[in-house]
Amino acid sequence: xxxxxxxxxxxxxxxxxxxxxxxxxxxxxxxxxxxxxxxxxxxxxxxxxxxxxxxxxxxxxxxxxxxxxxxxxxxxxxxxxxxxxxxxxxxxxxxxxxxxxxxxxxxxxxxxxxxxxxxxxxxxxxxxxxxxxxxxxxxxxxxxxxxxxxxxxxxxxxxxxxxxxxxxxxxxxxxxxxxxxxxxxxxxxxxxxxxxxxxxxxxxxxxxxxxxxxxxxxxxxxxxxxxxxxxxxxxxxxxxxxxxxxxxxxxxxx
Ligand code: ADP
Ligand code: MG
Numbered sequence: 001x002x003x004x005x006x007x008x009x010x011x012x013x014x015x016x017x018x019x020x021x022x023x024x025x026x027x028x029x030x031x032x033x034x035x036x037x038x039x040x041x042x043x044x045x046x047x048x049x050x051x052x053x054x055x056x057x058x059x060x061x062x063x064x065x066x067x068x069x070x071x072x073x074x075x076x077x078x079x080x081x082x083x084x085x086x087x088x089x090x091x092x093x094x095x096x097x098x099x100x101x102x103x104x105x106x107x108x109x110x111x112x113x114x115x116x117x118x119x120x121x122x123x124x125x126x127x128x129x130x131x132x133x134x135x136x137x138x139x140x141x142x143x144x145x146x147x148x149x150x151x152x153x154x155x156x157x158x159x160x161x162x163x164x165x166x167x168x169x170x171x172x173x174x175x176x177x178x179x180x181x182x183x184x185x186x187x188x189x190x191x192x193x194x195x196x197x198x199x200x201x202x203x204x205x206x207x208x209x210x211x212x213x214x215x216x217x218x219x220x221x222x223x224x225x226x227x228x229x230x231x232x233x234x235x236x237x238x239x240x241x242x243x244x245x246x247x248x249x250x251x252x253x254x
Pocket of ligand 1: 039052
């Protein structure tokens, strides 16, 4: 569903991605882990076509379509979604209006306020979002947990083919992590969405049970595996992966 080939990118003349390869089949949940500052958010932004990042090489395919040269709006239309690590707040823009516009644009329909309420009902319940959030301004004064739930609500309304979640579990409590994990599983089941989950934490992964885990080091995916890789990282740290990848320990340790 999502294929990334030899992706290289720079920001402010600094080379960050140095040949990322990634394949996420339809309906699979993949995880990207890696130390702070390694370029995980950069990868998310470059996949989404953020203008501050300069792609210098490589290709991105979404459901068989080459989206490498598309702008962000076209990528979104093609079915790619990015939940931000740091969602922006927009005072003056009501959540309800924002969501309804988003829904209408994405699905090319006109939906009135009353009908949209019905569309939202199950989703609000699934994500434990209080209805009162709808009349507030977008992310304005929202807690970490509220923002991340709202990102998930947008995702569930947009129904993308591939959703990239950048640290959806950071700065939120365990309840919000559980809610987000449940939502990921439900959305995958109902819509067949593929997920790329960028995270530092094992907890969310224990809840969602990913199909594959990738470790990013030195601008590349340096190792891929299953949940056992996450457990090994927890015990040994990233330095172990670096050494194992260099071939000095190879796979013998695990
Ligand atoms: P991660 O998400 O893995 O923690 P990032 O992708 O946010 O890492 O950052 C990768 C590197 O790019 C870091 O060294 C960071 O300082 C740098 N970087 C990110 N955004 C910018 C920017 N707007 N200007 C300059 N450097 C940036
Ligand atoms: Mg980041």
